Amino acid sequence: MIEGLIGVRPRDILGSTAGAAVILLLPILGCDDSGPTGLDRVTEPLPATFGRVEVDVAFGDPPFEGEVLIIPSTPADEWRYEVDLDEDGASDERGSVGLGVHVGFRYDEPGPHAIHVILDDGTNRYSQERVVMVNDSTVMSMVREQTVGPESIPADFGRPVLSSTGDALFLVDQNRQALFRVDLAPLTMTRQRSLPFDGLLQAGISVAQEDSNVYVLMSSPDVTGRWQVFSRDLMPMAERRETSFAGPFLEPGPSGLLYAWGLSGLTLFDPVSLEVIRELPPNASDDVALSPDGDNLLVSMFEPRGVALLDSNTLRQIWFTPLPDDWDLRPWRVSFSPDGDKVYAILVGNTPGPAVGMGLAVLDARSGEIRRVVGIERGAPSNLSDLVTSFDERFVAFTTEKGMYVIDVGLELPRFRGLGGEFIPIACCQIAASRSANAFYVANSYRSSIVEVRIDS
C-alpha cells in the first residue's frame, strides 16, 4: 500500500484528481531518499544497497505488455519478492530475487494501473509501487484541418507560434520558403508571404510579446543570420538585416529580449537593435525553455548529456544535472511544468526495436534533482516536437512520428497518444497550444496543413 494512504487502493487514488495530486506529492515528501536514480516512483525507501525496482516501459497501447524489473545490485538469494499485478491485494508472482527477476504484465483497460511489489529480506518488508499507463486514444479528436500553402510542393514547417493575442498562428515553411498566418476562429489561412531564403539553411520564428510583430531569423552556412520583421499582416516592417548569430531557433526571453539558439550557440539579444546581450558557445543547447516567471532558462544538452538551468539574463549556470544512462538515452526537448516547480525532459535514444527508445525525466526545478525517469516508448523517435502546455495546465503535449503524446501533469506520465500512423509520419510535425481551450495545433508537413486537436478529458 502506498505510504500515507493506508486503506486506499491505488486504483481509487489514481481515478481521482485528488488522488493524482497526492501521488504527485509523494516524491516531494521525501519518499525517495535514495538520490537521483533511474527509478520510477518509490513509495518506501529501499535500502540503498538493494538495487532497483522499475518498469521497462510505463506507457503503451492496449494490450499493453511490459516488465517489472527487480534488479539487486548484488546477488540477493535471501531476498524474496511478491508482485501484485492486478490490484487485488494478492500476489500474482513470488519467489527469490536471486540475481534479478523480470515479471511480465499485461493490461487491456485504458488508464493507470498500479503494480505493487513487496520485497522481504527476512527481517523487513518493503513496499514499492509502480504505475503504468494504458493509452486511451479516444479522448483525442481532430477538430479541423486547414491546408496551408500550395499542396503541390511538400511542406517543411517550423514550430508554429501563437500570436500575442492568441487568435492566430504564424509559421515558416523552409521547403516552400514562405511565412504563413493562420487565424484560429475559424481555422483559416489568411496571409502568406514569400520568404526567399537565398540558400540559407533554416528559419526560426518568434512573435514579440509586447506587440504583434513577427520575427524571422534565417540561418546561413557561415553561421550568421538574416533578420526580418513583419507585422501581423505579414507586411515587412523593415529591410532584411544581417546578424552575427545564426539561430535559427527563437525563443522569447526576459524583458522583451529573445534567445536565438542552434548553429551558433545560445544568444540573448535585443530584437530591435540586434545587440547581443549574452551568448554561450555552440553545442551549448539542444532545446531551451523559459520558466513561467521569466527568471530562468532551461537548456537540454547532448554533450555533456544532461539538463541545465541558467539565469535567464546572465546565462550563468544555476545547476546542471547529468541524466542517467540506463537506457542509453539523451535529453532532447525540455519544458517547465505549468507551475514552474518541475522540469520535464524527453529523452531519446538511437536504438530501434523493443529497447527503450524514449523516456520522460522529471526533475525538481529548484535543485535539479531527478525525481523520476521512466521509459515511455520502445524504439527511438526520429522526430520530436517542442513540449507545449495545455490551456488548463493539466497536460503537456508533444509529437513524434508515432503520434501526439499528452503527458498528464498530475501523474507525470503520458496519458494519451493518438493521431499516429499515416496522419503523423516520420519527420512531420511541430505543435502549439491554444490559449483558450484544451486544444493543440499541429503543423503537419506531410499533409501541408494545420490541424486542431482537442483533448476531451
Next chain:
Amino acid sequence: MKPTAQIALVLLMGVLGCDGSGEEAGPTAPPSPSGPAPSVEVTLGFGDAPLEGTLFLTPPPGSENWRYSVDLDGDGTPDHEGILGLRIGFRYRFAQAGIHSIRTVLRGPDEHRQDVESLVIVNDQGPLRIIAANRVQPLDPMWVSFEGITTSSAGDAIYVANYSGGSLHRLDPTTLSVTGVIEEMSYSIEGLVVSPLDSFLFATYKYTHVAVVDLHDFEIERFQERAGVGGFFIHGIDERRALLGGGNQLSHVDMRNGAVLDVFRAPGDDFTYTWHFDVTSDGGRAAVIVRGEHSAIHIVDPAIMESLGTVPLGPMEYPQLVAFDPSGTRLYVMGNTEEGEALFVAYHLATGTILRSLRLGRSYCSGYCVANPTATIRSGRYVAFEWNGGAYFIDTELDLPRYATQLPGSNVGFSVSASPIEDVFYFLRSDGLIQKLTIDD
C-alpha cells in the same frame, strides 16, 4: 554420442520449438496434452566474462498453470520456482569461462514434464594463440584498406588485396612476409580465391569488375570492367570457373573469358539481391543469402543453379554470413534480428530444423563487411566468422560459437582464410595487419 553432443541436442527441445524429428535429434519430447509449452529463451548466449543475461519463460496465449523451476547455476537445486502467469525472466551471471547450463523444468496442468537446457558460453580467449603477425605495408600510405584474403591450395602462399590501393600482395605463410606485389589490380578489389590447382587467382570487385591473375607468372592475365556479375563474394570451382555473388544474382562464370554460364536469380522484386554464399566441400550445394523485402537463405544446386528450398530464418531478420559445416549436413548462419541483435543459428539441412539459436548481443555488420568473411580450419573442428572487426569460432562438434576474438567494432575489417595444410587461420585486418592464429584445445 559424446556428452557435449547430448547437451546440444537436449538444448533444442523446447527452447527453439524444435520438433526433434531429425535423424540425429536424440531424445524427443512427446507432444504435451497440456498444449504448447512455454518458450524458454536466454537474452545472451555468448560473451565475455562476466556474462549477464536473462532467461525468459513465456507462456503461449491461452496456456495457464504451468509450473516452472529454474536451476541457473547447475547445482541441481532450483533457484526459482513458481506458477507461470505472464512472461517472467530470471537474471543470470557467469564469470567463469566455458559452457554453462541453465536447466528449466516445466510442468503442465496435467503434470506433463518438459526439461529444457539452455547453454550459455562464456568466452575464453586463452586458447586463441597468435603464432605469427606482420603488417603488410600499402604501396601508398594514403590508401589503406585491406580486405580480400585467400590461401593457395597447396598452402604455400597467402594472397591479400588492398581495396583502396588496388594492389595484390603474396605472402609467405610461415613468416607472413611479402614475397610479391602486383600494383595494378585497380581499386575496389573485394573477394579473392585461388583455383583448386593453384594456377589462377580470381578476384571480384565492388563495381562488378573481375580479374584473373596467373599465379605461375604472378601477373594479371585478364581484367574486365563492369562485368556485371558478383560484386563481392567468390568461390572457385576449377581452373576456369567460379561462382560470384553479391549482386542481383549468383553467377556461374568462366573467369578466363568472362562468359556467364548460368545464373541463380533470387526470386523477388528489382530490389532483391544475393549476398554472402558458401559451397559445400564437394561442391554439390551452395547456401545463398538473398536480401530484399524478405530475406531468405536458398540452398542451391550449383550444377543447375536452381533453388532446392530455403531454410527457416526464425527471428533472424537480416542474415549476413553463411558457412556449411565440413560434412555439409549443417549450415551455420550469423545475422541480426530486427532489433539489431546478433544471432547465430545452426540448421540441420536434412530436416530443415533449427539446431541452435544463440543471441550474441547487440551488434551490426555495418560499414565494413568483408568479402572473405568465413573459413574452416583444416581439421574441420572450427569455422571462423568475421564479425565486427573480430571473429567468432564455431565449434563444429557443438554447433555453437565456442571462442571469439575481441570484436572492436564495425569500422574494422577482419577477413579470414584457412591453411589447407595446418590447423591455422589467417586474419587480415583492414590496416594490413595479418595474423596467423591457432586454437589450442
